[in-house]
Amino acid sequence: MNSNSEIKNLLQKFVLNQCTPEETNEVIAYYKKNQLTDEFPTVEDIQNLLGEMPKMTEKTADDIFLNILSATKENQTTISIAPKKSNFKKYISIAASVVVLLGIGFAYQKGAFNTKSEPKFDFKSTDIVLQLENGNIQIISENNKVEVRDADGNIVGNQDGDKITYDNNSDLEKIAYNTIKIPYGKRFQLQLSDGTTVHLNSGTTLKYPVKFIPGENRQVFLDGEAFFDVAKDKKHPFIVNADNLNVRVLGTHFNVSNYAEDAATDVVLVEGSVGMYNVKEEFDANKNTVLKPGYKGSFNKQNNVIFTKPVITDIYTSWINGGLTFRNMTFKNIITKLERRYNVTIVNKNEKLANEKFNASFSDESIEKVMSYFNDIHGINYTIKNNQILIK
Incomplete structure (x- = not known):
């Protein structure tokens, strides 16, 4: 494991019992090299968490951790396993991270996850993942009705089932981004701080400000597919960045499909108008492509050429209500x-x-x-x- 992002990704897979034997050996090697501390949870801790995060059986947890213990002893590495600590329980209540099972205290105190690089997300997981500005990860359960907090514990919004609504009245004075990742088989909704509603399709990642700051563009970053119902604000353009394509609006309804495996990024306009242009350019309504309602603009990822044609928009938006x-x-x-x-x-x-x-x-x-x-x-x-x- 040569980078912090790789470490974090493997620890997540380890907790979800998704590691190959080779990857499990890498996890073992990592802990042998860095040595376990008394912040590391015991097998009993892991078993007590199974009711909250039922990702692996008790036998699997026992076997894997005993494997770590035996492997480290064979290499004469000193291990200190502490009895269960009361403060470990607080991590259960927030279920903030799948890496909680490997000891949030150990990982973050040692600085193992202090990195801005993005770990690879397994879209075939069953969890909706919310990543905060500082890299902390929270697991989103669609059955919850809870407050959404930032890395400092401040309330920035509320989750009610399959939707998170962000508060425009928070005290944030500078841009702080959250990133939400929707696995295969699920859909989700966001209401951003300006009132814009975003429907997120399966296999989608969206990076967005917790609060839009006056005087700055409202910009979000999309990988996957989303339908945007943008709140009107003539002073603050809303920009969707889809890799090399920017989609610029003031207030409108449109769909953007930007999956990595697709040859083109498609923008379908239902209402209003949107401008499409290369990220290396400044928007110019006289030079750039401006879609009309009922049109689709396709941005070719190889040659950056935009082609437009009239379409039946329902074909491209039926997924919002479960259609295919x-x-x-x-x-x-x-x-x-x-x-x-x-x-x-x-x-x-x-x-x-x-x-x-x-x-x-x-x-x-x-x-x-x-x-x-x-x-x-x-x-x-x-x-x-x-x-x-x-x-x-």
């Missing part, structure tokens, strides 16, 4: 969308299907019904087992 729509879409692209939507793995052994194009629309249907449709209408043979779909 495919129009003249290749089967390999359909597979990608299904994997994100349902958090499944699809293995296609019928290579002839990959580039065939299909049209289909679904409401909020299960993956079983979607696949049954493709079988009934197009004769696609498949099996489903343990969240894996094999197409024969």
